[in-house]
Amino acid sequence: MDAFFCAAILRRFFHIITDKYASYVAIRAMLVFDQKKYVMYEHLLHHALDIARNQYGCIALNEVITDADDPFYRNLLLDLVARNSLCLSNDPSGNFAVQHVLTLYDLRCTHNVAVSLRGHCIDLSFKKYGSYIVEKLLDTEESMDVVVTELLECEGGRLMRLARNEFGSFVVVKALRVTREINRVDLFRGLVQKLMPFRQLLLRSHGSNIANMLESTI
Numbered sequence: 001m002d003a004f005f006c007a008a009i010l011r012r013f014f015h016i017i018t019d020k021y022a023s024y025v026a027i028r029a030m031l032v033f034d035q036k037k038y039v040m041y042e043h044l045l046h047h048a049l050d051i052a053r054n055q056y057g058c059i060a061l062n063e064v065i066t067d068a069d070d071p072f073y074r075n076l077l078l079d080l081v082a083r084n085s086l087c088l089s090n091d092p093s094g095n096f097a098v099q100h101v102l103t104l105y106d107l108r109c110t111h112n113v114a115v116s117l118r119g120h121c122i123d124l125s126f127k128k129y130g131s132y133i134v135e136k137l138l139d140t141e142e143s144m145d146v147v148v149t150e151l152l153e154c155e156g157g158r159l160m161r162l163a164r165n166e167f168g169s170f171v172v173v174k175a176l177r178v179t180r181e182i183n184r185v186d187l188f189r190g191l192v193q194k195l196m197p198f199r200q201l202l203l204r205s206h207g208s209n210i211a212n213m214l215e216s217t218i
Contacts, residue, residue, distance in 0.1 A: 058096045121147050159172075
């Protein structure tokens with residue numbers, strides 16, 4: 001029976017794994033099959049990027065990554081998402097795959113995502129889902145350094161626009177809060193000094209919380 005179902009799923013694997021309902025069959029099969037599941041893992045890896053960029057495929061991929069009982073294939077999937085995190089972060093569906101792997105708090109994967117997104121954190125922070133990804137990078141000290149360093153190196157006017165932005169303001173607030181909470185005085189003071197000249201402008205925008213935090217440091 002395993003061979004029968006596996007052959008049927010593999011025949012139209014991409015269409016099944018990206019279907020709202022049929023994907024549950026494929027996910028379940030990958031959990032309960034014995035040797036046959038490794039063939040399915042190979043198919044999943046081959047199509048992973050296209051699956052991640054599909055509305056229902058990204059949900060299926062996230063479930064497989066969470067429940068995979070084979071550490072080798074799980075790490076391969078994590079590495080694939082991390083290596084392609086820039087293109088996925090800018091995709092309406094793919095960004096959820098990046099968000100998901102960051103919630104697993106796998107330090108190696110988080111580091112690899114941060115490396116892939118280095119130099120692009122500001123751009124992502126202006127976008128709704130991109131800002132969620134950058135905020136998650138701030139949850140781990142190693143990846144937090146990547147984000148805050150980019151904020152500190154950002155040209156002042158652009159940083160001010162980010163701090164006033166509907167989505168970017170949350171990134172800046174979290175960067176200030178995290179660096180203060182973990183006692184990274186160098187980074188916290190650097191952010192405060194860079195933002196302080198724009199305090200009055202921030203009061204009349206989405207950055208009002210940032211202005212209040214700056215006020216508390218005076």
